Amino acid sequence: xxxxxxxxxxxxxxxxxxxxxxxxxxxxxxxxxxxxxxxxxxxxxxxxxxxxxxxxxxxxxxxxxxxxxxxxxxxxxxxxxxxxxxxxxxxxxxxxxxxxxxxxxxxxxxxxxxxxxxxxxxxxxxxxxxxxxxxxxxxxxxxxxxxxxxxxxxxxxxxxxxxxxxxxxxxxxxxxxxxxxxxxxxxxxxxxxxxxxxxxxxxxxxxxxxxxxxxxxxxxxxxxxxxxxxxxxxxxxxxxxxxxxxxxxxxxxxxxxxxxxxxxxxxxxxxxxxxxxxxxxxxxxxxxxxxxxxxxxxxxxxxxxxxxxxxxxxxxxxxxxxxxxxxxxxxxxxxxxxxxxxxxxxxxxxxxxxxxxxxxxxxxxxxxxxxxxxxxxxxxxxxxxxxxxxxxxxxxxxxxxxxxxxxxxxxxxxxxxxxxxxxxxxxxxxxxxxxxxxxxxxxxxxxxxxxxxxxxxxxxxxxxxxxxxxxxxxxxxxxxxxxxxxxxxxxxxxxxxxxxxxxxxxxxxxxxxxxxxxxxxxxxxxxx
Amino acid sequence: xxxxxxxxxxxxxxxxxxxxxxxxxxxxxxxxxxxxxxxxxxxxxxxxxxxxxxxxxxxxxxxxxxxxxxxxxxxxxxxxxxxxxxxxxxxxxxxxxxxxxxxxxxxxxxxxxxxxxxxxxxxxxxxxxxxxxxxxxxxxxxxxxxxxxxxxxxxxxxxxxxxxxxxxxxxxxxxxxxxxxxxxxxxxxxxxxxxxxxxxxxxxx
Numbered sequence: 001x002x003x004x005x006x007x008x009x010x011x012x013x014x015x016x017x018x019x020x021x022x023x024x025x026x027x028x029x030x031x032x033x034x035x036x037x038x039x040x041x042x043x044x045x046x047x048x049x050x051x052x053x054x055x056x057x058x059x060x061x062x063x064x065x066x067x068x069x070x071x072x073x074x075x076x077x078x079x080x081x082x083x084x085x086x087x088x089x090x091x092x093x094x095x096x097x098x099x100x101x102x103x104x105x106x107x108x109x110x111x112x113x114x115x116x117x118x119x120x121x122x123x124x125x126x127x128x129x130x131x132x133x134x135x136x137x138x139x140x141x142x143x144x145x146x147x148x149x150x151x152x153x154x155x156x157x158x159x160x161x162x163x164x165x166x167x168x169x170x171x172x173x174x175x176x177x178x179x180x181x182x183x184x185x186x187x188x189x190x191x192x193x194x195x196x197x198x199x200x201x202x203x204x205x206x207x208x209x210x211x212x213x214x215x216x217x218x219x220x221x222x223x224x225x226x227x228x229x230x231x232x233x234x235x236x237x238x239x240x241x242x243x244x245x246x247x248x249x250x251x252x253x254x255x256x257x258x259x260x261x262x263x264x265x266x267x268x269x270x271x272x273x274x275x276x277x278x279x280x281x282x283x284x285x286x287x288x289x290x291x292x293x294x295x296x297x298x299x300x301x302x303x304x305x306x307x308x309x310x311x312x313x314x315x316x317x318x319x320x321x322x323x324x325x326x327x328x329x330x331x332x333x334x335x336x337x338x339x340x341x342x343x344x345x346x347x348x349x350x351x352x353x354x355x356x357x358x359x360x361x362x363x364x365x366x367x368x369x370x371x372x373x374x375x376x377x378x379x380x381x382x383x384x385x386x387x388x389x390x391x392x393x394x395x396x397x398x399x400x401x402x403x404x405x406x407x408x409x410x411x412x413x414x415x416x417x418x419x420x421x422x423x424x425x426x427x428x429x430x431x432x433x434x435x436x437x438x439x440x441x442x443x444x445x446x447x448x449x450x451x452x453x454x455x456x457x458x459x460x461x462x463x464x465x466x467x468x469x470x471x472x473x474x475x476x477x478x479x480x481x482x483x484x485x486x487x488x489x490x491x492x493x494x495x496x497x498x499x500x501x502x503x504x505x506x507x508x509x510x511x512x513x514x515x516x517x518x519x520x521x522x523x524x525x526x527x528x
Numbered sequence: 529x530x531x532x533x534x535x536x537x538x539x540x541x542x543x544x545x546x547x548x549x550x551x552x553x554x555x556x557x558x559x560x561x562x563x564x565x566x567x568x569x570x571x572x573x574x575x576x577x578x579x580x581x582x583x584x585x586x587x588x589x590x591x592x593x594x595x596x597x598x599x600x601x602x603x604x605x606x607x608x609x610x611x612x613x614x615x616x617x618x619x620x621x622x623x624x625x626x627x628x629x630x631x632x633x634x635x636x637x638x639x640x641x642x643x644x645x646x647x648x649x650x651x652x653x654x655x656x657x658x659x660x661x662x663x664x665x666x667x668x669x670x671x672x673x674x675x676x677x678x679x680x681x682x683x684x685x686x687x688x689x690x691x692x693x694x695x696x697x698x699x700x701x702x703x704x705x706x707x708x709x710x711x712x713x714x715x716x717x718x719x720x721x722x723x724x725x726x727x728x729x730x731x732x733x
Contacts, residue, residue, distance in 0.1 A: 051706065124700070129699070229679065263561070265570055266572075268573055271582075294676060295683075300597050303596060303600075307590075310589050311589060314582075321551050324555040326568055328561040329559050343549060357599075359600050363530065432694065441694070
């Protein structure tokens with residue numbers, strides 16, 4: 001493997017793999033930070049780390065998981081997959097694509113670089129609420145590095161969205177009409193539109209904060225005519241669509257995997273596509289449900305729109321169940337993770353409807369109930385889909401399958417560990433445990449609930465170790481994959497594994513959203 | 529009101545979750561592949577079913593919204609004639625409680641302050657912050673409100689049970705956030721009057 005070739009590559013497959021590898025590296029770092037957090041919280045009045053270190057740890061954990069793991073993993077996957085799924089040879093703007101990757105890599109390093117400064121890394125949470133993040137309170141350069149790093153990542157994200165959407169609209173192979181796009185590609189189109197609308201608000205918010213901190217601005221300083229609530233408006237105008245930037249791609253992943261292992265076409269294709277755009281549209285109008293307790297927003301409006309999002313999300317669930325219905329279902333590791341995704345995410349959705357009700361949110365907001373809620377969507381949801389995607393597309397990327405027995409062990413450790421970690425947090429929140437606390441009182445059930453959660457997090461860590469062992473072992477003793485080890489549907493399974501440098505040497509006729517299936521089963525293929 | 533809201537949403541939520549979990553597991557386990565199974569039926573859509581599972585949840589969430597809208601209006605309504613008023617100010621890392629025409633109680637993380645309230649009386653709280661965002665949260669009241677510098681928000685409390693309740697800052701505000709606690713002691717009206725008198729005597733030079 002030629003290192004220089006990888007450093008200078010503009011090949012979408014290589015950039016995709018660089019993106020995925022980098023986000024998995026950040027995942028390991030963020031996971032280690034989470035273990036530190038859980039270790040500190042294992043006992044009340046614990047002193048494993050001090051309050052300042054703890055604040056840096058949860059800030060970096062949140063920042064990394066959101067900006068450097070869950071969203072970029074999806075972008076990396078899209079980089080690798082979308083040109084293949086639509087039968088294109090390359091992304092529309094290959095050099096822009098490389099630019100995105102390097103901005104993302106160095107943006108993340110800049111954020112973490114703050115840890116080397118005298119006052120440490122940013123310590124204001126991934127939400128960096130002003131005025132806490134203003135220079136008068138957070139004097140360290142770590143906060144500035146956080147701003148610059150996240151800004152670089154947000155530019156990278158916008159550029160990738162431009163690339164993905166142009167590629168999908170312009171570079172489709174003959175026969176690949178929009179209504180034959182695989183669902184993953186559709187979900188990335190909706191995701192890219194969300195990125196266009198949301199990330200500029202984040203970039204503006206970050207620039208304003210930087211001007212406040214270093215050039216004497218007062219945007220978020222109430223003593224200088226600014227507004228502390230303005231930060232929250234701009235931040236959540238980005239931050240809530242971002243939640244869907246972190247879940248729509250994984251809805252796509254699940255929608256690719258379930259039909260393959262049910263040996264049926266995806267059920268309700270049109271409904272799945274329309275629901276993606278319904279979610280994207282509605283998600284632009286819910287940002288202030290993060291601000292119900294400020295007393296500064298129209299709670300009923302934001303509550304109603306938040307409730308509405310449950311409807312298109314429900315449509316997706318019923319479509320996935322409909323896909324499995326009367327199928328012929330097998331359970332290799334990608335399918336296990338997909339069903340795990342369904343079970344976990346459903347619970348996060350239900351608690352999401354609860355906290356969309358302001359009178360409930362008045363108690364739940366900023367408590368461990370909300371911590372549990374969003375970990376069920378992004379951990380039990382997105383992260384499980386990340387593993388599903390890794391096991392599913394690994395043979396396509398590297399020509400070698402991951403070991404199934406270790407894969408299943410990895411799934412069960414993560415599934416049990418995840419639920420043991422996060423289920424008790426709902427109760428801790430209802431009992432009155434605020435989030436982002438370095439310690440808590442030795443009162444009632446809190447010590448027991450926290451100890452259970454900490455033990456669960458160690459089980460999850462064991463699951464990740466099993467995954468790493470799996471990767472190392474199968475790199476040494478390869479399990480040859482062939483073009484299509486799963487009997488799959490979309491075009492990427494037509495080409496060789498790993499794919500030919502220019503994607504394809506030939507293409508099958510494209511008559512539906514699953515041309516590879518049609519070629520394999522001409523007796524039931526769509527003929528149009 | 530708030531407890532009833534929690535119960536309703538938790539019950540509806542669990543019912544929906546159990547139903548959908550059952551559907552997922554049933555579908556996944558009932559139609560496991562057995563050796564020699566032929567290709568299953570390749571159906572793709574069912575318009576009536578799809579419309580049904582769009583409309584039914586829509587009706588359900590609209591119903592939940594109507595309920596929540598009413599509950600919120602009750603929780604947020606401000607009484608025209610509160611029995612007493614307290615200005616609450618959050619700061620890094622403590623609280624001050626200024627009773628209108630009465631004492632000012634201040635305490636920090638090392639000596640958390642106590643807010644004394646008469647039972648069954650209506651207290652108007654006016655909340656703000658001196659520096660960064662904080663949040664005033666008494667878990668037993670199932671209620672919190674953000675304390676934001678540069679803006680004051682108001683809400684009414686009418687505690688109905690005697691006792692002492694722990695309160696926290698719920699919005700991360702820096703180093704000692706976890707220790708920025710306070711307590712609320714709900715007392716009988718005559719005890720409240722005695723407490724007020726004692727505060728006045730204590731305040732004299």
